Amino acid sequence: MQKQVDKAVSSTKIASVIKAIKILELFGPSNRELSLSQISSQLHLPKSTLLNFMRTLESEGYLSRNPISQNYCLGIKLMKLGYNMRSNLSITHYAIPCMEDLCEQTKANIYLTTHVDGAVLYLEGIYSNRRTTKYSIAGKTLPMHVTASGKAMLSYLPTDQVQEIIRQHPLTASTQNSITDRETLLREIEIVRQRGYAIDNEEETLGLRCISMAIRDPTGYPVGALSISGSVIHMTEDRYDTFIALLTEACASLSSYTTMFPYCPVIFSSSQ
Numbered sequence: 707m708q709k710q711v712d713k714a715v716s717s718t719k720i721a722s723v724i725k726a727i728k729i730l731e732l733f734g735p736s737n738r739e740l741s742l743s744q745i746s747s748q749l750h751l752p753k754s755t756l757l758n759f760m761r762t763l764e765s766e767g768y769l770s771r772n773p774i775s776q777n778y779c780l781g782i783k784l785m786k787l788g789y790n791m792r793s794n795l796s797i798t799h800y801a802i803p804c805m806e807d808l809c810e811q812t813k814a815n816i817y818l819t820t821h822v823d824g825a826v827l828y829l830e831g832i833y834s835n836r837r838t839t840k841y842s843i844a845g846k847t848l849p850m851h852v853t854a855s856g857k858a859m860l861s862y863l864p865t866d867q868v869q870e871i872i873r874q875h876p877l878t879a880s881t882q883n884s885i886t887d888r889e890t891l892l893r894e895i896e897i898v899r900q901r902g903y904a905i906d907n908e909e910e911t912l913g914l915r916c917i918s919m920a921i922r923d924p925t926g927y928p929v930g931a932l933s934i935s936g937s938v939i940h941m942t943e944d945r946y947d948t949f950i951a952l953l954t955e956a957c958a959s960l961s962s963y964t965t966m967f968p969y970c971p972v973i974f975s976s977s978q
């Protein structure tokens with residue numbers, strides 16, 4: 707049945723739209739500007755084919771060009787779409803006051819996340835010291851296995867989804883503390899499930915610790931997570947009990963709004 711669904715979906719896809727999306731998805735924090743040659747090489751498409759795509763995306767405001775280098779970068783229209791998306795995300799309106807209270811009580815950074823296609827997606831962040839904040843974290847994605855939020859949500863996902871995430875997403879190391887072994891990760895997930903919270907002990911970024919707890923819908927499915935994050939100096943073990951108690955109360959409060967989380971099931975296509 708799933709193969710039939712996947713085949714039906716594939717038959718309705720428009721190739722030109724997919725190519726345009728693939729072009730936009732090439733850009734990121736490490737690829738802020740790309741030349742036509744670089745895009746052609748990465749997508750394995752001839753420059754002559756790409757040129758019309760690039761001109762169309764540029765004329766519609768989804769790409770722009772550096773007047774000096776003539777390289778392409780993402781256009782301002784995408785920022786407008788991002789704003790519209792965040793404005794329509796009802797859960798953040800309810801979560802932000804709760805996150806602000808957590809920030810005030812813990813003097814740490816507070817993050818609201820969900821999961822999409824086997825990765826952690828950041829929906830909102832509240833910061834204890836905004837002078838250290840260089841950009842909004844909303845829209846950022848990170849691997850589930852190196853983040854406390856990711857492990858918290860993994861601990862309540864169905865076993866087949868967890869296995870599929872591990873199969874499709876390499877357990878690469880962000881730091882020397884990252885879990886890179888499948889069996890070790892499965893044991894960690896079981897520990898998280900039993901105690902009810904997850905810890906990132908400098909696994910994603912050296913010098914930072916994070917404690918997270920899943921936000922679950924009435925069926926027990928993890929639709930999101932709240933996390934408390936700070937430096938290893940601030941996030942000491944003697945404070946864990948306080949942080950866990952605060953997270954427990956906050957997640958229980960937000961659980962009544964789980965229908966407002968973006969519908970983000972972990973979708974795996976047999977064609978992948």
